[in-house]
Amino acid sequence: MSLRLGSVVFWKPTRPIFAISSGSWTGQPARKERPCCVVAITDKGPIIAPLCGATQLSANQWGRRRGMVPEWWQPVNFTNIALPTPFDGCNVQRAPVTIAHDSRIARPAQFPNFKPSYIWAGDAGQVIPSDQLRYLAIVNPYLEISTAEIEHLSRWWQYWDVHHPVPR
Numbered sequence: 001m002s003l004r005l006g007s008v009v010f011w012k013p014t015r016p017i018f019a020i021s022s023g024s025w026t027g028q029p030a031r032k033e034r035p036c037c038v039v040a041i042t043d044k045g046p047i048i049a050p051l052c053g054a055t056q057l058s059a060n061q062w063g064r065r066r067g068m069v070p071e072w073w074q075p076v077n078f079t080n081i082a083l084p085t086p087f088d089g090c091n092v093q094r095a096p097v098t099i100a101h102d103s104r105i106a107r108p109a110q111f112p113n114f115k116p117s118y119i120w121a122g123d124a125g126q127v128i129p130s131d132q133l134r135y136l137a138i139v140n141p142y143l144e145i146s147t148a149e150i151e152h153l154s155r156w157w158q159y160w161d162v163h164h165p166v167p168r
Contacts, residue, residue: 003046003136006144007038008099010110010137013050015126017166021072022052022118023065033110033137035117037099037145039125039153045133049125049153051076054086054116062116063087071164072122074156078114078143086116094156097121098149105142121156122166 003009010033020027036048052073054062063086064070070089075096077085080103085096097119128136160166 003038003133003138004140005038005041006146006150007138007140008143008145009036009038009048009139010034011036011048011128013048013126017122018050018120021069021122023067035111035139035143037119039145039150042127045128045130047125047127049120051117051119054118057087060084061087064089064118069122071160072120072166073118074121074153076117076119081114083114083116086118095152097145097153099143099145101143102141108137108139108142110137111139111142119153121153122160123157124154
């Protein structure tokens with residue numbers, strides 16, 4: 001498997017804003033690897049947008065964790081999986097980001113069971129330094145995000161940059 005635009009990888013995101021805005025009870029960067037989508041490839045390394053699991057609110061409804069910033073985390077619709085799309089809660093109407101699942105491929109060992117999720121939409125994400133690439137676990141083509149969905153997400157980065165920018 002090769003790393004390319006649209007790959008889903010396991011990485012431990014280190015930007016504090018991911019933790020703070022996702023409703024993390026510690027407010028600290030991730031202590032474990034989590035699924036992340038490669039949304040750009042640059043000279044400095046790939047740029048990732050992490051996924052964050054939703055909270056089960058009732059038997060049939062999933063939504064945001066307490067403290068989550070709705071604008072910066074967009075619901076995910078996984079294809080070919082019988083999962084509900086979690087509640088958005090954003091004041092602006094938007095479609096979920098679709099991530100394709102190829103059910104013909106065995107689930108990679110490091111990949112947890114699926115659950116309704118959100119993807120980072122606050123800005124263009126985090127660069128993974130090139131010298132860290134050897135530590136990535138790549139799970140495509142089991143899961144991938146299309147170029148069209150990355151473009152959909154990038155329009156939201158641009159929108160939030162004007163209307164509710166992420167602190168730098």
